[in-house]
Amino acid sequence: MNFVTRFAPSPTGPLHLGHAFSALLAHDTARAVGGQFLLRIDDLDQTRARSTWEDLIYEDLEWLGIRWHGPVRKQSNHFEDYQDAINNLANKGLIYPCRCKRRDIEVALDAPQEGVPRFGPDGLIYPGTCRNRSMQDRQSGDALRLDLSKATLVEPLAFTETGQAHLGTHHVTIDHLQTHVGDPVIARSGMAASYHLAVVIDDAASGITHAIRGEDLFDASYIQRFLQAQLNLPPIEYHHHPLVRDDNGKRLAKRDDARAISNYRADGATPDYIRKMVGL
Numbered sequence: 001m002n003f004v005t006r007f008a009p010s011p012t013g014p015l016h017l018g019h020a021f022s023a024l025l026a027h028d029t030a031r032a033v034g035g036q037f038l039l040r041i042d043d044l045d046q047t048r049a050r051s052t053w054e055d056l057i058y059e060d061l062e063w064l065g066i067r068w069h070g071p072v073r074k075q076s077n078h079f080e081d082y083q084d085a086i087n088n089l090a091n092k093g094l095i096y097p098c099r100c101k102r103r104d105i106e107v108a109l110d111a112p113q114e115g116v117p118r119f120g121p122d123g124l125i126y127p128g129t130c131r132n133r134s135m136q137d138r139q140s141g142d143a144l145r146l147d148l149s150k151a152t153l154v155e156p157l158a159f160t161e162t163g164q165a166h167l168g169t170h171h172v173t174i175d176h177l178q179t180h181v182g183d184p185v186i187a188r189s190g191m192a193a194s195y196h197l198a199v200v201i202d203d204a205a206s207g208i209t210h211a212i213r214g215e216d217l218f219d220a221s222y223i224q225r226f227l228q229a230q231l232n233l234p235p236i237e238y239h240h241h242p243l244v245r246d247d248n249g250k251r252l253a254k255r256d257d258a259r260a261i262s263n264y265r266a267d268g269a270t271p272d273y274i275r276k277m278v279g280l
């Protein structure tokens, strides 16, 4: 079986136990099936990415006994690829500039309707306020969004999930995206691309067949599968694993430095101890 997976941390803080779990799970799974494990540095957000955090990622992973195949891919080396994809979508007339701030979206959404979700994986569900703006009107500070009302899907679209919580096949339709996401952001102000656009391009360029990542990204898979189809990129399989939580049941975040791998290392913990702590 062709199995290529990856761990794709953002170098914006120290890796914590949640990252260790994700990286070890992807690494061990690739090894168990004779596949490949790759490392990618998701440094799309250049205002927050730091080379010191990137160096610490390499150190932590090596200490954990994780070895990756081939060179590390860094998003910051591929901004042109993202721009090509944006141009491709723009040439198809699918994207428009958007200058709505959170407050504008809240006002546009006005009275919440019962049974209709207000929030999706990217926050408030965008009601399409700027849809009538053209790319020629783009001003600095504008984001770019994909107009779902203009998008077409030529075939039934789906993705396969192997994680327990959402095990099975999930269908992606424009209707579902309209109700649960709103027009997806393709590029943010001051950034080369949105996270979703970059990830599908990176995964395809690296020949990724399986994404193993935290449960918090499950809903994002609908957007990513949709973007793959719009850009003629191959589908991949997903495995979303439960998040590592602190003693109060709260999910760990980058700012939980107490759970940073580097702190455990400094305290003399062993990689086996970390494996036990995350339940591996």
Ligand code: GLU
Pocket: 008, 009, 010, 042, 199, 211, 212, 213, 217
């Ligand atoms: N860079 C993303 C993160 O740190 C992960 C991307 C992905 O796994 O698709 O959350």
